[in-house]
Amino acid sequence: MTTIAFIGLGIMGSPMAVHLQDAGHDVIGYNLHPDKTQPLVDAGGTAAASVADAVRDAQVVAVMVPDSPDVQDVLLGEDGVFANAKEGTLVIDFSSIRPDVTVELAKAAQAKGFRLLDAPVSGGEAGARNAALSIMVGGSAEDFAEAKPLFDAVGKTIVHVGGNGAGQTVKAANQLIVAANIQALAEAVVFLEAYGADLGPALDVLGGGLAGSKVLDQKRDNMAKKSFEPGFRIDLHHKDLGIVTSAAREAGVVVPLGGLVAQLMASARANGDGGLDHSALLRGVQRLSGQTP
Amino acid sequence: MTTIAFIGLGIMGSPMAVHLQDAGHDVIGYNLHPDKTQPLVDAGGTAAASVADAVRDAQVVAVMVPDSPDVQDVLLGEDGVFANAKEGTLVIDFSSIRPDVTVELAKAAQAKGFRLLDAPVSGGEAGARNAALSIMVGGSAEDFAEAKPLFDAVGKTIVHVGGNGAGQTVKAANQLIVAANIQALAEAVVFLEAYGADLGPALDVLGGGLAGSKVLDQKRDNMAKKSFEPGFRIDLHHKDLGIVTSAAREAGVVVPLGGLVAQLMASARANGDGGLDHSALLRGVQRLSGQTP
Amino acid sequence: MTTIAFIGLGIMGSPMAVHLQDAGHDVIGYNLHPDKTQPLVDAGGTAAASVADAVRDAQVVAVMVPDSPDVQDVLLGEDGVFANAKEGTLVIDFSSIRPDVTVELAKAAQAKGFRLLDAPVSGGEAGARNAALSIMVGGSAEDFAEAKPLFDAVGKTIVHVGGNGAGQTVKAANQLIVAANIQALAEAVVFLEAYGADLGPALDVLGGGLAGSKVLDQKRDNMAKKSFEPGFRIDLHHKDLGIVTSAAREAGVVVPLGGLVAQLMASARANGDGGLDHSALLRGVQRLSGQTP
C-alpha cells in the first residue's frame, strides 16, 4: 500500500485516482474545483484542500493536468509539490506536455531531491475508465520499476521508453501518427463516397489489408454516420499537434505531413469543430471538396 | 471446374494462376515472356502462345497486367479478349488501373456481350503466394457471386464494394491510406530517434494504442533497421498515387495529404529508391532532416 | 504581308487575329461557332468554313484552342492542318497544353514536312485586346525569327526560350509561380486582417519590399474588396495546374508547393468559385479559417 497524492481529478484523472484507491492504495486527491473529488471520496479516498495538503505525507505524487504551465505551477509553485512534499518523493506526471519542459522539470526535481517520471497516456476517457490506458514512461529504470504496480492499476500497455522526456516524445509521436491516419482515412472516405463505392464493404476490405488500423476500426462508424461525439476532442489534438510541430522544429526534424495535418486540425477548430471528436477532420475534407458537412 | 484463361503471369499473376489450377480448375496461361508460364505448367496448367489462343475456349478470363494501357491492349486489341473469346465470357481484371478507364472498359465489354469485374488486389507478393490477398470487387452482384469461388482460391478478404469502377476506387483509397500511414510513421520514427527515445519499446506502446496499424506492425522492423527489401516497391506505389490524385481531381475531391504524400513518394523515386519497399519513405524524412540515409 | 490561317477565335484568339489583320496581314479565320468570326471579318479578314479551307493557302497557321486534345484534332484530324496545308507551312500553336504533347506534335509535324512553334501566352484577355501578351516560344531559332513580326503584332514580351516544348514548359512554370504567389498573398491578407493591421498601408509597404510582385500589385484590390471579377478564371488555372503537376511528375521534379496549391485551386473550384478570378483563392483561406467568404 502506497500513499498517493493525485493532483488533477478531471475526466481522465478522476477514474485513474479511483482505480488506484480500488487497488488498495491510500489516495489523497486535489482538484481546483473541489466537487470533482467526490468519486474518489466515494471510493474511500480523501479530498485535500490544497496541493500542499495533498502531497505533504505522500510517497508518490501523481499529476494529471491540462498543459505545460499547469504542471509547472503544480510542481514549482509556493503551494506546490517541491515546496511541500517530502524529499525523495516520486512524482509521476501523467499530463501531456512539451518534452523540453519535462526535461527542465526533471532537472529541477533532481536539484531539489525529488524523482520524476513523465508518463503521458493515450486511450482517452474510455481507457481511463476501464484502466486500459497506454502509458509511455520516461525516466530512470529504477523509478519505473517502483511505479510499475501503480501503472498496472490504471493502464494496460505500459512501456518504459527512455530517459526523462522520452515519454512525452512518444506521446507526441502518437498524436502525429493518429492525426495523419485520421486525415488519410477521411480523405479516403470522401473519395469513396464521391465514386459511389459501398462504404461499409469498402472499409471492411480496407481494414483487412495493409490499410487496416486502430483508427479505421474505431473511427469508421463516426465517419460513415457523420456523427462526431467525442471521444478525443479536436481542441486537445490541436494542442498536441502544437507540441509535435514545435518539438520537431526544435530537434531539426522535418515533418511535412505533421505540419500539414496541424494546419488542417487548426482549420477544424477555426470552423467551430473544436468540441467534436478528432474524426471530425472528415468535415474539413468535405468543406474543401465543396460539400456541406 | 472452370476453364480459365489467365493473362499476365508476373510476380503476382503466376502464383494466382497456380492457386486456381490447384483448386481444380483448368488454367490456360499467357505471358509476354513465355518462360514465366513454367510454374503454371508444372502445376498441371497449359501455356498458350497468344491471348487469342488462351481465351478462345475459356469460361472466365483473368487479367493481371501492370497498367491501364496494358489492360486496354489485352481487352480491346486484335489479338485480344473481346475479339477472340466466346460471347458472354466473364472477364475478371485483377490489375490496378484508373477507375475511369475501368468504367469505359466495362461499357465496351457490355456492348460486345461480355461481362467485366474490376478486382484489384492488395497484399503484395506474399499475399499472392499465400492465397491471402484482399480483393476489392466492382461489378454486378450476379457476376460477383459467380466469380466468388475463384476469388476464394487466391484471396482471403474478398468484398463486393459496388458497381464497375468501385473496386479500383477502393484500391486507390487503400494506396492513399497506406502511403499516408507509412509517411506518418516515418516522420514519427525520425522524431523519436532525434529525441533519444528507445525505438523498440516506443513502437510497442504506439502499436498498442490508437496509433496502431498494419503499417506499424509490418513496417516497423524495416524502419528500425533501415533495411528496405521489397515488399511493395516505391515505383509501384508512385504509379498508384498518380491514379489517386488524378481520380480525386476528376471527382472534385480535395486530398491535401494525398497530394503531399504523392510528392514525397515521387521524391523517393527521384532519389533512386524506386526499387525499395515503400517503407523507404523513411529515407526521405531523413534527407529532409539533414541525415544521410 | 503574310497569309495567315487563324484557328480558334475565342476570347483570346479573336483579338489576336484582328491585330494580325490590322498589322497588314491577310488573315483567314476559322472557329467552331462561326459567329465568332465577325470581328475578324469587320477588320477586313476572311471567315473560312472549315480548318481545311482556312489552311489550304496559308503561309502560316496560328492555333489558339482550349486543351491538348483540341490541338491534336486541329493538327492531326482528317480536316486538319497536316492533311490540308501546304508542305513547309509554319504552324504557331498559341494554346496552353502539356509539354509532352507538344513535343510529340512537333515530331509529327516534322515527319510530315511541317514546322511547329509552341507559343503559349500569358496576360489574359486584356493582354490579348491590347496586343500586350507575353509569349514564350519553343522551337528552332530560324522559325522563331520568321514568326517574330507576327508575335510583335500581338505581344509585348516575346522570348525564345528553347526547343519545342520549352514554350509550354515556361508557361507551366508561370502558372505555378502565379498560383503560389496568389495563395501566399491570400494567406497574408487573412492573417493581417485577423490582427487588425490596416490593410491598405500594410500592402503598400509589402509591395515596396522583397514581397512586392505583379500579383500583389494587380490582385490586392480584389482581395481587399473581396470582389473577384475575372480576370483569369479559377477553372482555367485549375486546368493549368494539372499540366504543371503531371509534367513535373513526368520529369521527376518534386514540387511540394505546386502540389499543395493545385489542391487548393481544386478546392476553390469544388466550392463553386471556378468562374471567379484566381485571386479568389483568398476565399479558400477564409473558409479554412472559419470565416464566411
Next chain:
Amino acid sequence: MTTIAFIGLGIMGSPMAVHLQDAGHDVIGYNLHPDKTQPLVDAGGTAAASVADAVRDAQVVAVMVPDSPDVQDVLLGEDGVFANAKEGTLVIDFSSIRPDVTVELAKAAQAKGFRLLDAPVSGGEAGARNAALSIMVGGSAEDFAEAKPLFDAVGKTIVHVGGNGAGQTVKAANQLIVAANIQALAEAVVFLEAYGADLGPALDVLGGGLAGSKVLDQKRDNMAKKSFEPGFRIDLHHKDLGIVTSAAREAGVVVPLGGLVAQLMASARANGDGGLDHSALLRGVQRLSGQTP
C-alpha cells in the same frame, strides 16, 4: 536634433545608427560586443558602456536586437530602458519579434509612462547600408508622426500600418510571402532546367508577366548560378517563419502554404544551409528531386 540611444549595433543596427548620426542627431550607441560601436564613433556618435548609460539622457531609444527575449531584456531588465530612461521617452523597436510579445511590451511601456512603436524593417543589410529599408510601424499616429523624421533617415518606404503589434504582423506577413515566392520560383527553376528550357530567356519572360516579382528580379541570378551568398540568411528566415506559424495559429488563421514552406525552410537549415541566402531553398528542391545541389 534629437538625442537618440541606439541599442544593438549589429549588421543592421550599425549602419542605421550611423545614418541617424549623419542626419544631424546625437546618437549614443550600445552593443554587447563594444568593438561594434566603432563605425558610430567614427561618424561622430558616442559609445555607452551599458544600456542604462545609453538611455539615461535620450529623448528616443532605438532597439535592434535578434529576438523576443532580447527585446524583453533590453526593455524590462534592471539595466534596461524602463528602469533607466526618462519618463515619456519614445521607444522604437526595430527588431523582428512575435506580435503578441510586442503587444505586451507596449502595455508594460504605457504602465510605466513610456511610449512604444514596433517598427520592424525589411530590405536586409543592403537596405540598412543604403538607408533604403522598408519600415512597417505599429503604434499611435502621434508617436509615428514624431518618429517619422528618424525613420526617413534610415528607410525609404515607411508606413504606419496600425496600432501596436501591427508592425510585427506586417513583417510576419512579409516573411510568409517572401518565403513562398522564393520556394515557388525555386520549384519553377528546377522544373525549367529539367525540361531543357533556356533559363535566362525563360526568367525574362516570366518576369515580364504576372509571375514577375521582386524575388524573381533579385534572386534569379543566385538560382541560375547556384551561388547563395547572403543576403538574408536561411537561419533568420527560419526564425521568422516560426513567428508566422505560431502567430497564425494563435489567431486561428490557417496558412497551408506558410506551414509547408516553414517545413522546407527548416529542412534547408537541417541540411546545413542555414548560413546561405534564403534563395538556397532551391537546393532543397534539388535534393527532393534527386539532384546533388
